[in-house]
Amino acid sequence: MLFSGWDSLLHTLVVGVTAYVVLIVFLRISGKRTLSKMNAFDLVVTVALGSTLATVLLAKEVALAEGVLAFALLIGLQFAVTWSSVRVRWVRRLATGEPKMLLYDGKLLPAALMTSRVTEDELRAAIRSAGVDSLNSVRAVVLETDGSFSVVKSSEKENGSSLVGVDGPRHFPGSSDC
Template sequence: MLFRDWDSLQNILVVGVMAYVVLIVFLRVSGKRTLSKMNAFDLIVTVALGSTLATVLLAKEVALAEGVLAFALLIGLQFAVTWSSVRVRWVRRLATGEPKMLLYDGQLLPAALMTSRVTEDEIRAAIRSAGVDSLSSVCAVVLETDGSFSVVKSSENGNGSSLVDVDGPQRFPGPIDR
């Protein structure tokens, strides 16, 4: 069917604009964390918000008020989890995972690469993107919780303190709140 009636199109336009405005307002009120770089938890919330918006737009049996409540619930739950993850380490690990070291002191860590499903080529590409031409010039490559790679260059003055929360071999373990 190509066309049902004008009322259904008008309903989609009105509800769509209103749901969009409500979603934008809720996202702005919830803070920058809701719109930050995504880890798996953030991706799930984003997909759920998109699915909810689509349902509110296209399902006549779902009222706008129900959709607004669903938006508020999802954003509220995300706020509660992120608020808790800042304060409680086990919640943070549950919601976002932990960064994983894939290269240390210029040496690839094959077991870490395999469990993280990352290839040596991807590590070399990340190192090149950081403007480094040699593995031996790299202290560490870390797979972050959002799926990005961080390349930590070797330094004579460094103490490795940026690596204390990373799962992997560490030369400079520091105080860790676990």
């Protein structure tokens, strides 16, 4: 069917614009964290919001008020989890995971690569992207909770490490147990 009538088009237009505006307002109210660089938890919320918007737009049996409530529910739950994760470590670990060290002092960590499902080629590509040509010039490569790689170059000065709290080798000061 190509055209079901003007009422259907008008309904889609009115509900679409209204739902879109409500979603934008809710996202602005909820803060920047709602649309931050995504980890798996954020991705699920984002996909759920998009799915809800599509359902509200196209399913006539779903009222706009139900869609607005669904937006509020998803954003509210996301806010509650992120608020809790800032304050409670186990909630943070449950929602976002922890960063994982894949290379330390120029040496690959094969077990960490395997459990993180990262190939040596992907790791080397991340190192090249950081402008480093030698593994020996790298203090560490960390797989972050959002799936990106952080390459920490070696330095002569050790005034405090950005690697504290990263799941890595047991001999690394400040690292979590593997």
